[in-house]
Amino acid sequence: MIDSIFVEREVLDHPVAQEICKRLKHADIFEIERYQEMFNRRKQNFRIQKQNPALILAKKHDNFVLPAPSGFGIDAQKNYYFSHMYNCIYDCRYCFLQGMYSSANYVLFVNYEDFFKAISDTIFENNNKSMTFFSGYDCDSLAFEKITGFAEKALEFFTNFSSVELELRTKSIVSDTLLNRSPISNCVVAYSLAPSNVAAILDNKAPSIDRRINVLQKLAKNGWSVGLRFDPLIYCSGWEKLYSELIHKIFNDINIEQVHSVSHGPLRYPKEMYKKITSLYPDDKLFSFPMEAKDGIVSYGKEIEEEMSSFLQFELEKYTTRNKIFRCLV
Amino acid sequence: MIELPDIRDVDLKICWVIALEPEAKPLIDLFDLHPLSNNLNFPVYINPKSGHALVISGIGSSKAAAAATYLKMLFNVQRYVAWINIGIAGFCEEPIGQLFQAIKVHDTARKTSYFPGFRLSKIVKCQTLHTVAQPETKYSEAVLFDMEASGFCEIASMFSCNELVFVLKIVSDTPKSPVSLVSREAITQLIYQNKNKLRGIISRIEKLVNDEKKRLHVPEEVYQYFERYHFTQSNRYRFLQAYKKWKSAFPDGKLARTLAAGNSASELISNLESELFLAVKDWKLK
Structure with missing residues (x-):
């Protein structure tokens, strides 16, 4: 539970900030000038801070919409992402967010209206091109929804742009925002998935895989397009059987028409990020694996990556068509 | 006082x-x-x-x-x-x-x-x-x-x-x-x-x-190797990283046994890494 909120002076009166402070009525509120004075400080200890993160409410001034890294997108001509929030309430051991920021505190940019303005500008600039906007790149799209209400507003916004896709990427089972309304055809609710016992070890504080599967099947039954994201693929003894069972379990009870896309991607880190994450968790077996460092990227190595990727492709093609399967290579 | x-x-x-x-x-x-x-x-x-x-x-x-x-x-x-x-x-x-x-x-x-x-x-x-x-x-x-x-x-x-x-x-x-x-x-x-x-x-x-x-924490046994063999600054870092991974993978492993055949900094590092590579096939996450 959030016990402290730091609010930039400039957004103290912003309706979103006021609403959030009202929702978190037991939290202490502290005024700050700019979120960076707290969030970007040197000598912060991410691992300790993660035990009790604070919420920072701030205003974003620029870079509302950014091109998605190549290899991240599905099949649109243009892929963009936006980050209304930095950091995540879950604590997944492999997550790049641990090496991304020096702080584990959550930053929420409350000027949603500026995000939507920037998104509509981007849409108009790219007239006639197929586009996907990814939410949840620097956070989980739905995990904090009860506090932020961002996804609900994003859905309202995207109903006006039916030719443009929105992907909400999540591990959350907070699905009320979606189930309480009729589905919108251009929104994909994409679930990050891993075999149950892998997730039980690595996806700290996140809902179990069974619960995630239940919700995504429920969403599909209610007419929502769902995405399946096996990213990153985690190597361990018996991984073939584990992934095979996971895939079977998901497809066993889902209307295939509602599956928008399936993607899989390897576990990879930029060298410096890997160094930072492993120093945070030196005892974690995920990081004691003899990884390969090549061209500034740390990974399981080409051989394991190819083996896992081919296997996933083969298993997925048992249930869905090849044109829905994508390999992510960020 | x-x-x-x-x-x-x-x-x-x-x-x-x-x-x-x-x-x-x-x-x-x-x-x-x-x-x-x-x-x-x-x-x-x-x-x-x-x-x-x-x-x-x-x-x-x-x-x-x-x-x-x-x-x-x-x-x-x-x-x-x-x-x-x-x-x-x-x-x-x-x-x-x-x-x-x-x-x-x-x-x-x-x-x-x-x-x-x-x-x-x-x-x-x-x-x-x-x-x-x-x-x-x-x-x-x-x-x-x-x-x-x-x-x-x-x-x-x-x-x-x-x-x-x-x-x-x-x-x-x-x-x-x-x-x-x-x-x-x-x-x-x-x-x-x-x-x-x-x-x-x-x-x-x-x-x-x-x-x-x-x-x-860096255990005393690591320093013993630093004293016994010549390590460049970069090898010292590599050894430490390899040791941490090895220790995490084999918490009950005996360092002296793993490093018995090594006679230089690079050999010691290589011995630690080899043992990790041998364990890949049966890799457990916990």
Whole structure:
């Protein structure tokens, strides 16, 4: 539970900030000038801070919409992402967010209206091109929804742009925002998935895989397009059987028409990020694996990556068509 | 008085930086601290057994910074050690004796803010603190006022990390009870009356320190290899990284056995890595 909120002076009166402070009525509120004075400080200890993160409410001034890294997108001509929030309430051991920021505190940019303005500008600039906007790149799209209400507003916004896709990427089972309304055809609710016992070890504080599967099947039954994201693929003894069972379990009870896309991607880190994450968790077996460092990227190595990727492709093609399967290579 | 110990023998957990002797007295009692020597620039107290050291800085932000530095140099304090500044503070409202953790410290003269400490909000109330150059008598804002914390925060976080630097303040004066009426005895009494709460806070902080110490710990057996073989700086880093991975993968493994065939730094590193590669096929995540 959030016990402290730091609010930039400039957004103290912003309706979103006021609403959030009202929702978190037991939290202490502290005024700050700019979120960076707290969030970007040197000598912060991410691992300790993660035990009790604070919420920072701030205003974003620029870079509302950014091109998605190549290899991240599905099949649109243009892929963009936006980050209304930095950091995540879950604590997944492999997550790049641990090496991304020096702080584990959550930053929420409350000027949603500026995000939507920037998104509509981007849409108009790219007239006639197929586009996907990814939410949840620097956070989980739905995990904090009860506090932020961002996804609900994003859905309202995207109903006006039916030719443009929105992907909400999540591990959350907070699905009320979606189930309480009729589905919108251009929104994909994409679930990050891993075999149950892998997730039980690595996806700290996140809902179990069974619960995630239940919700995504429920969403599909209610007419929502769902995405399946096996990213990153985690190597361990018996991984073939584990992934095979996971895939079977998901497809066993889902209307295939509602599956928008399936993607899989390897576990990879930029060298410096890997160094930072492993120093945070030196005892974690995920990081004691003899990884390969090549061209500034740390990974399981080409051989394991190819083996896992081919296997996933083969298993997925048992249930869905090849044109829905994508390999992510960020 | 105790003899100056060999700094290698003192395994510190918590360093206290306190402005005034009446503020320090209850802590000296509570943690059974003993004076180190009469010939020091700042009075220093220590309990080598419990790992607590305390320095009395005098009033003012720069003295707090100087005293913290002094303590750091004296004991070569490790970076997993927690630093605590505790003392009295002015506040706009009663009750006198209320303990707060300052989680935002603002230096009014330099217009700089610090955000020290892992928030212990389950056991102590959190508040903003302004560090001022002169005692605050108008209590113009709904924040705490002291004269040391900003200097302490700036320096102590360089020695450890921001989350292990704590500022704790006890309300000693308010508009109803002005600072001019606060006696030395009253100050001591205010700290004493919070001793149970302080014990709880210290126990939580010690847990954080122990976890951090464990994370940063390099076992003695590693140093033995550094002494026995020639390691370049880069090989030393590689060996340490390979060792950490190996230890995590094989917590019960015998290093001497794994490295028995190695006769140079590169061979030792290669031996550790080979053993990891051999385990890949049956790799467990736990």
